[in-house]
Amino acid sequence: MQLTMTVNGEEVTAEIEGRLLLVHFLRDHLALTGTHWGCDTSNCGACAVWLDGEPVKSCTVLTAMAAGHEVRTVEGLEQFGELDAIQRGFMECHGLQCGFCTPGMLMTARALLDLNPSPSEQEIREAISGQICRCTGYATIVRSVQWAAAEEAGARTSIIDAGTP
Amino acid sequence: MSTEFVDNDRKPVGYGRMLRKEDPRFVRGKGRFIDDVQLPGMLHLALLRAPIAHGRILGVDTTAAEAHPKVKLVVTGAMLAERGLAWMPTMSGDVQAVLATDKVRFQGQEVAFVVAEDRYAARDALELIDVEYEQLPAVANVRTALDPAAPVIRDDLAGKTDNHCFDWETGDRAATEAAFADADVVVSQDMVYPRVHPAPLETCGAVADYDAVDGGLTLWCTTQAPHAHRTLYALVSGLPEHMIRVISPDIGGGFGNKVPIYPGYVCAIVASLLTGEPVKWTEDRSENLTSTAFARDYIMHGELAATRDGRILAIRTRVLADHGAFNGVAAPTNYPAGFFGVFTGSYDIRAAYCAMTAVYTNKAPGGVAYSCSFRITEAVYLIERLVDCLAFELELDPVELRLANLLRPEQFPYTTRTGWVYDSGNYEATLREALRIADYDGLRREQRDKRARGELMGIGVSFFTEAVGAGPRRDMDIMGLGMADGAELRVHPTGKAVLRVSCQTQGQGHETTFAQIVAEEIGIPPADIKVVHGDTDQTPFGLGTYGSRSTSVSGAAAAMVARKVRDKARLIASAMLEISVADLVWDKGSFAVVGDPTSCVTIQDIAMHAHGTGELPDGVEGSLEAQVHYNPENLTYPNGAYICVVDVDPDTAVVTVRRFVAVDDCGTRINPMIIEGQVHRGLTDGVGMALMEMIAFDDDGNCLSGSLMDYLLPSALEVPDWQTGFTVTPSPHHPIGAKGVGESATVGSPPAVVNAVMDALKPYGLRHADMPLTPSRLWEAMRGNPQPPV
Missing domain, CATH: 1.10.150.120 ([2Fe-2S]-binding domain)
Structure with missing residues (x-):
């Protein structure tokens, strides 16, 4: 399936499998490897990113669920060369x-x-x-x-x- | 040796609090962990694992998996056997199946692997492999593993007719029995240190990249011991060692879980050899919890002999050790029970004896992991619980009992009755510092008031001595490799330096601490020193990071190599200043003429001179660099006193750890901020093990703790704000007096927590209940029915 979302302020369009987890989309497709994969069961939180400003655990969010939404990752915290x-x-x-x-x-x-x-x-x-x-x-x-x-x-x-x- | 620096500002180069050099990349999400490694054309490997704990493999059909359009390769145990790779040696002289050929021996054991174009396809194809098993009865209960009727797990070993793994003993049996016969009081207590798991947040994984043209193998791997792994791969695979490069990138926590060589690493190598492409394997959380190195799993019967007024005379113990299906303990060869021999603890005990039997069961292999300092966790738990049991029986305060028996400063170096030579310590001062911070007397008053109101408050004390920094190569090796560490230091012409070390950081901050060690010795600021580690092509040989050996062995090597560079710098300075070496004085990175501080050259001046065209003294070569290989003459013995305060809800048996005071003596302190962080981590481990964590099995050997929903780890809500303190008793034989601290708190804290809970439950007449003290288990104990967890 094809989808579009905003990641760290930039629009991203991709062709993906419907079952692809958001954590793997970010890591394997967008090379945003700051988001980590730790437990598969939403327990450890290493994969936490923002979906429309709310923290979610991206190991249990389908990429498709983020279509049309805004995702922010740790790589988006630093602004204009200034650390948050x-x-x-x-x-x-x-x-x-x-x-x-x-x-x-x-x-x-x-x-x-x-x-x-x-x-x-x-x-x-x-x-x-x-x-x-x-x-x-x-x-x-x-x-x-x-x-x-x-x-x-x-x-x-x-x-x-x-x-x- | 004065070693106390509160803040680095007071001492601009060298020891003191200094922010970490590692952090800028991590807070940006720019660390490079194993699963972050992406190579062109990289394939993905997934392992098929046994669904049962014990069963004979009757057939494996891979036809459907091979037909999957994205699958490149399917490999079974039989295929590895054809290449002589189905079995590999463990670090304890046993063998372990890479892929099962005859039987599966624990649930989660590796049976086959698939290599596919992406990680999802590889997992899909696992579902297409059809394995036919003849299920066999499982040995899930360690207590019945040696029954004559028990099924034999290791029938792969010639002539094996039972599940016996090894026997081991230490101490003097006759002297101990005599001491027990003369004692006024004997306390005995059965106690279990349950199977737990290090569960680093990053699971294990590897990326293997074999270059068929030059015959070189590059292996990115979650390993705490890259050099040792390289040698073992060479010995097992036959690949020439100089063509193997092991890179250990950023490691997301190790805690001993990343010391062994796992079948997955070997499979990734085989897959790259067979496909000619780079192959990545990353295990998931369930695979990590069910198949990789567990820790503990000791069933102990301990006894203390004492006089009526509380003088401890002797200790003896019998241990039944569950080693799982393969003896995968990663401990020095001469120490099959690790360093459990320090079970006499911190006390002046006249006789000691331990007899241990280790057995095979249908469970995952391992045993030495989770920051245990080679089984000192179990040893300290045994003695510290026994001391509290003795205090219970004699109706003595546990602090008074400890103070009466602790080793005294003048007894060091002290040889224990089991042959360990404790290097230094000031135990009473350390314990008194903890009492002061905690306001122990005030806590006891508060407890009396609360008891009068029916509230359950407990105060638990523990004192531990660790033996870390393995070790002297005359008797410590891993598979024949002596446990000494190299270090190499190069000072570049402009006075900036690169230190290369063999150990591998997993969060301990080596890039910072080791730069500070060199800075202290040669006066180059830490910011100007890069620490290179985790790449066997870039660093000298050494045995790696575990058993708190980084600072105690590699840290010593770093200091020694810096001193070697300084010695050379002194010779060059004498030529530059045209004065004899004896007339030079060293101060903060420069050599000056005695009595004339204005005539001086800095280490940076010397570095440029060493690489330039100026005259050098006779026999001195250009450049400013050196290499050493440090062989410790003894272990170092960090120690500490911990006080835990808990509240137990009488209606629910829920334990709340309200306060925790930890006073550690790790000798010379290099970076107090990092030391404190290491201690905090171990204290959290202790709360987890004491109250929550256990890898459990059912009667059929099914693992019941295969996810973080079932294997509970402490969150921020289960632990208090830690209070730390310190004393400083330098190690007399370590070049900078440092002792290592990475595992101290994991070793020392579990008995403090359990002692506190038992203290809270004194009104119930309860002397002992086994970990984990979950509400349901504690509830049963409070009703007079404490049960061992296994």
Whole structure:
């Protein structure tokens, strides 16, 4: 079947098998290998991407279901050569070790901060509870998200100070 | 040796907190993991696995699969047998089937493979292979594996008439029996360390690319030991070793799961040889959980002998070890039970004895994995649970009992009754630091108040000593390969450097830590040092990353090679400054004339001179580079004290880990941020193993834990915010005093969690219940019916 969708802001048209999973479409067809494949059962969250701004687990989403919709992956977080605050937070607070869960964690955490700019520790833990990390023990991931929240709060304050609406 | 640097700002080159060099690629999704490798013309391999645990193969019909339009190749065990490749050696002197020929011996065993144009087609074709089995009774219960009536699993071994794998013993049996006979008190306890699985988030896989023109094989592979794998492939396949290049790209977690050679790797190589195309194999989660290296699976009977006032005299234990269908333990040859021999723990014990029997069962092979430091997880769990059982019987505080028996600083180096030479430690100070951070007395007061209100709060303590950094090549090898590691350092003319090491990072941050080690030694900033690893064509020989051996062996090699470069730099500096070597003083990357700090040359000046046209001292060649091969004289012995605080819901038996304090002594600390991260990971493992994780089987040998819906791993909601602390007792024989820390918390934390739960349930009169302490299992225990999980 032929379909069209938007991936990281660019329109993509492809001819695919109807059963193709979104994670494999992104990885094998578009070479966006930042999205990882970890468990097949929606448990680990390594494959989390955004579908119309909502995190979904792309190992259990058919590519066809994304037709006509907007997909964003970890490769789309960096804008104009600037890392997103959540990416910097993970580096600053040692929120990653092997890096395999990181793209899914980043997408979920970014979505959380968009909804809730100053989440509590418990809110962060609940938001990432659908993601497994085998390396960090989660505490540094929580700190990374808090770092990004504080960074953005600071940035907003300075924009306001400068008189920007 | 002073080693404490809170922040790298205080010491701009060398040790201290420093952000990781690896991270910029990972936060952009630009890591390169095995499944990210794409080569032109690459084909995809899928493995057909046994649906039953034990059965004779009567026939395999591949006709329909071969007719699939996208299928390029179908291979069975019989076809591999024709090439002499149906069996391969394991790392423990046993053999394992690459593809089954006669029988299948565990559910999930490899039976055939398909190579197709894409991964979906390869899976489709597996469905078209028809295998006829004669089902045989399975040995799923390790306790009955040696019954005379049990079916013999390994009838491939000549003359094999039972399921016995090996016997092993250590210690002095007679002395131990004498100590037990004299003791006031003896506590004995059966305990099970269940089968668990490392479950790295990235599963195993390989891409094999054989070039028929030059006869070279390039294998991208999820391996923690690329050099050892290359040699083993050469020995088994007959391919010349210099034509095999093993590349271990970014690894999405290993934890010992990626040490063995799996049939899938061999099949990918065979497939590339036969098709002439690159072939990728990536296993799915179920394949990873059901067929690759499990961990633990020890059934232990432990006994402590003590005086009435709490002086521990002796320990003895019998162990029944489940090794699965093939003995696939990846441990040094002379250590079939790994380093379980350190089961005397951190205490001054006068006599010790262990007798172990290992058996075959119809389960997946493995045994040494999941950050166990070669079975020290099991050893520490045994002694730390026994000490709590003794405290229970003597009605002593478990901390007081430990303090009365811990080894004292002046006893180091200390030789245990089982022959291990502990290098250094200050155990009491370490335990007291944990008590201070946790406010142990305050916790006990809180517990008393809560008990009075009927609430179940528990405080669990553990103290562990690890033996890591295998190892001295005089008695440690893997399949004949001595466990020493190389390192090579090149300083380029402009003073930037490249360090090449044989070990392989799986998230531990070697690219950062190893650059810091070199920076500390030669004063080149870590940012100017690239660490190359994970490619056998680009790095010197060494045995890889497992058993917390990277810093303790390869890290030592990195320091030694940097010192060798510095020694050469000193000679060149003396020529540049026209002064004798004895009149030079080294400080932060430069050599200066004694008493005249303005007359100096930096390591960067020296590097340019070494590569330039200037005069060099007699006998000194140009360039600034060196290579070493480091053979450790002893293991290093990191240790630590852990305190866990839990609440148990009396109505549901749900355990909540509320606090966890971990104080680790890993000797010299290179990057505290990375050390803390390593500790956090292991603590999470400990909570998972103690409360959730187990690879279970039914009576027919069907694996009941083949997905992450059934094999539960901790999420962010099951673990607390960790509190860490440290003491620093450098290793006296390690070049920089570092001991290794990657597995400490996985080793030390499970008994702390279980001790805490048992402490919470003291009002129930319960002394022991086995892991995993799931609500249903704990509920039964609280009602007076604790059951072993196997």
